[in-house]
Amino acid sequence: MAAELEPITGRYLRLELQGRPHRLYFEEAGTGIPLLCLHTAGADGRQFRHLMNDPEITGHFRVLAFDMPWHGKSLPPAGWQRTDYRLTTAAYTQLILKFCQALELARPVALGCSIGGRMILHLAIEHAGRFRALIGLEAADFQDPWYDTQWLDRAGVDGGRVSAALVSGLIAPQSPAESRHETLWMYRQSGGAVFKGDLYFYRVEADLRPRIGRIDTRRCPLFLLTGEYDFSCTPADTRRTASRIAGARVTIMKQLGHFPMSENPAQFRRYLLPVLEEIRGLGRNRRTGAAGGTDRRRRQGKGR
Amino acid sequence: MAAPRRSTASDKHPRAGRPRQVTRQAARLAALLERLPELANGDRRLVWEGRFFSADLLLGIDGLQRLLSVREGRVTGFERGPLLMRSWCFAIRASAQAWSRFWQPVPAPGWHDLFALTKRGAASVEGELTPLMANLQYVKDLLALPRRLVKST
Numbered sequence: 001m002a003a004e005l006e007p008i009t010g011r012y013l014r015l016e017l018q019g020r021p022h023r024l025y026f027e028e029a030g031t032g033i034p035l036l037c038l039h040t041a042g043a044d045g046r047q048f049r050h051l052m053n054d055p056e057i058t059g060h061f062r063v064l065a066f067d068m069p070w071h072g073k074s075l076p077p078a079g080w081q082r083t084d085y086r087l088t089t090a091a092y093t094q095l096i097l098k099f100c101q102a103l104e105l106a107r108p109v110a111l112g113c114s115i116g117g118r119m120i121l122h123l124a125i126e127h128a129g130r131f132r133a134l135i136g137l138e139a140a141d142f143q144d145p146w147y148d149t150q151w152l153d154r155a156g157v158d159g160g161r162v163s164a165a166l167v168s169g170l171i172a173p174q175s176p177a178e179s180r181h182e183t184l185w186m187y188r189q190s191g192g193a194v195f196k197g198d199l200y201f202y203r204v205e206a207d208l209r210p211r212i213g214r215i216d217t218r219r220c221p222l223f224l225l226t227g228e229y230d231f232s233c234t235p236a237d238t239r240r241t242a243s244r245i246a247g248a249r250v251t252i253m254k255q256l257g258h259f260p261m262s263e264n265p266a267q268f269r270r271y272l273l274p275v276l277e278e279i280r281g282l283g284r285n286r287r288t289g290a291a292g293g294t295d296r297r298r299r300q301g302k303g304r
Numbered sequence: 305m306a307a308p309r310r311s312t313a314s315d316k317h318p319r320a321g322r323p324r325q326v327t328r329q330a331a332r333l334a335a336l337l338e339r340l341p342e343l344a345n346g347d348r349r350l351v352w353e354g355r356f357f358s359a360d361l362l363l364g365i366d367g368l369q370r371l372l373s374v375r376e377g378r379v380t381g382f383e384r385g386p387l388l389m390r391s392w393c394f395a396i397r398a399s400a401q402a403w404s405r406f407w408q409p410v411p412a413p414g415w416h417d418l419f420a421l422t423k424r425g426a427a428s429v430e431g432e433l434t435p436l437m438a439n440l441q442y443v444k445d446l447l448a449l450p451r452r453l454v455k456s457t
Contacts, residue, residue: 144423146419146422146423147419151433151437156434156438157434157437157438158438161438161440161441162437162438162440164441165440165441165444166419166440168417168441168444169416169417169418169419169420169444170417172413172416173410173411173416174410228413229413229416231413231414231417231419231420231423231424234414235413
C-alpha cells in the first residue's frame with residue numbers, strides 16, 4: 001500500500017540573525033507566487049498546514065511558513081538560557097527579510113496573523129516595495145490588552161495550560177472541535193515564556209498608531225481580514241486602523257475568531273481564496289523583481 | 305429554562321432589612337446557577353479537568369451573590385447566603401445582561417468568553433487569582449455550563 005504523503009516538505013535553514021547563528025525550520029508546498037505565512041504569538045507554522053494542503057492555493061502559490069526562533073522546531077540561539085526571550089520589531093523584521101533573501105523569493109505575498117498581522121502593517125509602512133501584496137489577519141495598529149502577561153511565565157501556573165485557556169476564548173464558538181483543539185494544542189506545547197516574549201513586541205514595542213498613516217496601498221495592496229469573534233483584535237480595531245489607510249481593504253469574517261487559518265480552515269478559505277485570486281490578477285499587471293530592494297526614496301513624503 | 309425564582313431572604317440587605325434591587329432577570333439567572341452542581345458533577349470529563357482545583361468562589365449577578373465550593377473538580381457546596389463575613393478565594397461578577405448573553409447557546413461576538421466580558425467592562429474578576437489562572441480552562445468551562453439549559457433568545 002502506497003504511503004499517504006502530504007505535499008508539505010520541511011527543511012532547516014541556517015541564518016545569522018541579530019549577529020548570532022540560527023537554525024530555522026520552515027515548511028512549504030506548492031508552486032507559483034511565493035506566499036509567506038507568519039504565525040501567531042506562542043505558536044508555530046503548523047497553523048498553516050491547511051493552506052499547504054489546499055490544491056486551489058498551492059496550484060498558484062508557493063506557500064511557506066517558518067517557525068520563528070524559539071518556536072516549534074526552530075531552536076533558540078546558543079546561550080538562550082542566560083536571557084529572557086523578547087521579540088523586537090528589529091529582530092522580527094530582519095528574520096522575514098533575511099528569510100526572503102536567502103530563499104530568493106521574488107516579491108512574495110506576505111500573510112500574517114495576530115503578531116504576524118501587526119508585522120504585516122509594519123512591513124507595509126517600511127518595506128512595501130519588497131512585497132507583491134500584504135494580508136493582515138486579525139491585524140490592527142494597536143489593541144487594548146486584556147490580561148496580565150505575568151501569568152504566562154511563573155511558578156505554580158503551567159504556562160502551556162494558562163496560555164491555551166486564555167486564547168481558547170478567542171476561537172469562535174462555531175469552529176469545529178477538532179480544529180479548535182488542534183489550535184489550542186500548539187499553545188499547550190509552546191512555552192508560556194515564549195508566548196510572553198512575543199507579546200513584548202505586540203504590546204510594548206510595536207504601537208503603530210503614530211506611523212500607520214504612512215502606508216501607501218498604491219505601492220503594495222493591503223488586505224485586512226478579521227474574525228467577528230476576535231475580542232483581542234476586534235473588528236473595530238481593524239476598521240479603525242483601516243480608516244487611516246487609503247485603499248486598505250477590510251473584511252470582517254463571520255463565525256471566525258483570532259486563528260482563522262487553523263480554527264476553521266473551511267470557513268476561512270471562503271474569505272481567503274477571493275483575496276488570493278485578486279492578487280494573482282494584480283501580479284499579471286505589475287513588474288516583478290527579487291525581494292531585497294530598497295524603497296526608501298519612493299516612501300519619502302507620502303501620506304505623513 | 306428553569307422557572308424564575310423569587311428573591312430570597314439571603315438577598316436582603318443585612319442591615320437595612322429590605323431587599324436589594326434584584327431584577328427578574330437576575331433572579332431567573334440565579335435559578336440557572338442552582339443547577340450548576342448537578343451539571344458539573346455529572347460531567348466526568350469536567351470533574352477530571354478540575355482535579356487540581358479546590359476553592360470557594362463568589363459569583364455575582366447584579367446584586368445577587370452565590371458562593372460555590374469546589375473540591376478536586378466536584379462542586380461540593382452552593383450557598384445562597386446570607387454571606388456574612390464569608391471568605392472566598394476569588395469573585396466573578398457581571399451584570400444580569402452580561403450573564404444572560406454569555407449563557408446563550410451560541411453567544412454573540414464579544415459576549416462569548418469571560419475575558420471578552422471583562423475587556424468590555426461587563427464583568428469583573430477579583431481576589432486571589434492564582435488558583436483561577438492555574439485552572440483557567442476548568443473554571444471557564446464550569447461557568448459556561450448553564451448554556452446547556454438555555455434556549456436561544
